[in-house]
Amino acid sequence: MQVALLTVGDELLSGDTENTNATWLARQLSGRGVAVKRIAVVPDEVSVIAEHVSKYSTAFDATLVTGGLGRTPDDVTMDGVARAFDRSLQPNELARADIEQTVAALAERRPNLSFDIEIETEAAIPENARPLINDAGLSPGCVLETVYVLPGIPEEMRSMFTSVADEFAGEVQTRVLYTNDPESNLVGTLTDARDRFDVGVGCYPNRDAGHNRLKLSGTDKSALETAESWLRDRVTVVEE
Structure with missing residues (x-):
């Protein structure tokens, strides 16, 4: 099994944030006998993300993408993946239900804070993609054909990867x-x-x-x- 890792974020390119996600994922995959053939860092630009996802998804058995999955202006990872497959972003029922539960739990723990969260928007993933629930955070990831989209926050990325880790195996x-x-x-x-x-x-x-x-x-x-x-x-x- 040959895979590519695509890490998204202006903060990675500027050196503001160390790219620990790529190192951790490469180590996990190599330990499973998987050959990591590419590791790339790209900016928070939808067209650039889409270009790399399109190229890697046809060249390798799987592509793992990590980056911002929320709704702030720089969280465009999911948009880039959707564009690569010419899919629209649609709220996913499973993701919506999980986000509603997470928001309710947050409100109960922090009653003095007001959470302005657009649940429909947060729950949006590319049409017909398989949702990956974010047990350690809020925004879901997804699997679209051979592309796995994971959060950029390391703790959330690691938690979500464990839910799909058994889908990666190789002979190396x-x-x-x-x-x-x-x-x-x-x-x-x-x-x-x-x-x-x-x-x-x-x-x-x-x-x-x-x-x-x-x-x-x-x-x-x-x-x-x-x-x-x-x-x-x-x-x-x-x-x-």
């Missing part, structure tokens, strides 16, 4: 070794490992820890095990 496996051999001394050995066993090979220095992390990846378990054994005989393996 990994093996990790640590060595204090200098990276320059590893070039030939790692190149040979890649070419001999047809596996992905990565070398990631950790200067604070004083070692290099070597990562092997592939879909053939036997090839991975052989490559790992071969590599262990040729580098100085240390504990993490």
Whole structure:
């Protein structure tokens, strides 16, 4: 399974907000054997979102989009996805019922505050999309064909992803070794490992820890095990 991650937000492009959503999702998906092939950041512009969603939805098995799902002026993620599929935004009954319950609970907890929430607007998702209830927040996400739309707020995004996590599975496996051999001394050995066993090979220095992390990846378990054994005989393996 190959997927793309599309994170939406001017605040990400300006550096005002760290893009932890992409890192977290990539780690979750990779742990399920899914190959993350693209990670992109785009501004809060409907046309740009639609362009990327259109491109990725045909190129990959699934596309995960995270961004603002509320009704403030910069919350245009759902609009961009809808445009990509030429769908209108329609209030969803399941989403509406959940939002009504959430608003009622908020009003009960905060009786001194007035909540000006347009429930019909908040409950709108692309026509014929499958709603994803926001258990940690207000605005729903959705699934439209192979595109999964999740909130931009990290806590809400993580909660919603858990509701669809089982829909993501792949065959990519990994093996990790640590060595204090200098990276320059590893070039030939790692190149040979890649070419001999047809596996992905990565070398990631950790200067604070004083070692290099070597990562092997592939879909053939036997090839991975052989490559790992071969590599262990040729580098100085240390504990993490």
